[in-house]
Amino acid sequence: MHVVIVGLGLIGGSLARDLRRAGHTVTACGRDAARLAPAREQGLVDAVAEDWDSALAAAELVVLGVPVGALRETYVRIRPHVSAGTVVTDVGSTKGSVVRDIAAACGGHLPAHFVPGHPIAGTEHSGFAASVEGLFAGRRVVLTPTADTDPAAVERVSDLWRQVGAQVLTMTPQAHDAALALTSHLPQMLSYTLMGQFAEAGDGALAQLIGSGFRGMTRLAGSDPVLWRDVALANRAQLSLALHRYLERLGELAAAIDAGDEARLGKLFAAVQDAHRRLPPA
Numbered sequence: 001m002h003v004v005i006v007g008l009g010l011i012g013g014s015l016a017r018d019l020r021r022a023g024h025t026v027t028a029c030g031r032d033a034a035r036l037a038p039a040r041e042q043g044l045v046d047a048v049a050e051d052w053d054s055a056l057a058a059a060e061l062v063v064l065g066v067p068v069g070a071l072r073e074t075y076v077r078i079r080p081h082v083s084a085g086t087v088v089t090d091v092g093s094t095k096g097s098v099v100r101d102i103a104a105a106c107g108g109h110l111p112a113h114f115v116p117g118h119p120i121a122g123t124e125h126s127g128f129a130a131s132v133e134g135l136f137a138g139r140r141v142v143l144t145p146t147a148d149t150d151p152a153a154v155e156r157v158s159d160l161w162r163q164v165g166a167q168v169l170t171m172t173p174q175a176h177d178a179a180l181a182l183t184s185h186l187p188q189m190l191s192y193t194l195m196g197q198f199a200e201a202g203d204g205a206l207a208q209l210i211g212s213g214f215r216g217m218t219r220l221a222g223s224d225p226v227l228w229r230d231v232a233l234a235n236r237a238q239l240s241l242a243l244h245r246y247l248e249r250l251g252e253l254a255a256a257i258d259a260g261d262e263a264r265l266g267k268l269f270a271a272v273q274d275a276h277r278r279l280p281p282a
């Protein structure tokens with residue numbers, strides 16, 4: 001299959017590597033073709049498009065690998081140039097906003113050829129230099145088709161993700177956003193906040209006293225600020241609910257600590273340790 005990836009970053013670049021290994025032809029479209037030349041030289045892609053329009057016309061599948069805040073504009077840019085029968089999908093971390101943005105650009109309905117998607121795989125690094133082979137192996141990819149989506153388009157996208165080792169799930173955009181607010185977007189915000197508190201303390205000597213726990217908890221704070229600004233805004237209703245519930249729980253914890261409530265702390269920590277033990281293996 002001929003796949004065009006618009007936005008050859010961490011996710012787009014990693015997908016390109018695996019798709020080429022699976023025998024597909026991959027063309028990259030970026031805002032600056034010259035900057036993507038190394039991707040061609042390193043064999044990540046078959047071609048880097050100088051002319052987006054003719055590359056898009058030849059595509060059977062187009063993957064939009066851009067930040068969620070840029071999806072609408074990117075879709076509007078590519079839409080007139082994709083052929084009938086070409087399927088378009090995205091990899092954005094939020095899904096309600098993507099469905100709304102793309103539908104709004106198309107007179108209120110999600111076009112039948114557009115399959116909203118989100119691979120639950122990634123790292124705190126960005127750009128195609130950070131892309132890796134095998135990023136999606138054993139990972140889940142959530143697709144959130146709507147009543148307007150062509151089932152054959154969903155199948156084409158599902159098949160592609162399965163070929164790179166992922167397990168495909170479908171759910172509504174709302175269910176996706178509520179779940180990911182807790183499992184992905186909230187941890188990101190907590191990591192930023194903890195790192196911010198450390199930076200505020202501003203004491204160079206503190207850096208000598210960092211252990212693996214602090215490193216682990218703040219790893220996500222090294223992520224791209226634009227990407228996460230977009231995600232926080234795009235999923236703000238669900239993220240806000242998750243943040244406020246977290247604040248309540250933190251308040252309960254602070255109250256138990258302030259009161260020196262040994263029994264309450266012991267019970268709370270034992271309950272979460274038990275929940276942690278029941279997590280499925282990574």
Ligand code: NAP
Pocket residue numbers: 006007008009010011012029030031032036065066067068070074091092093094118119120121122123124125126127128224227231
């Ligand atoms: P990334 O490494 O920064 O790559 C995004 C690419 O999009 C860039 O290389 C850039 O390519 C292009 N781009 C950036 N800003 C743009 C703009 N304003 N307009 C048009 N193109 C733009 O980001 P990523 O981590 O791969 O994330 C891409 C998408 O995957 C995002 O929607 C994100 O929510 C989602 N996602 C990320 C992760 C993760 O862990 N990072 C996981 C799952 C899903 P050019 O400069 O060549 O145009």
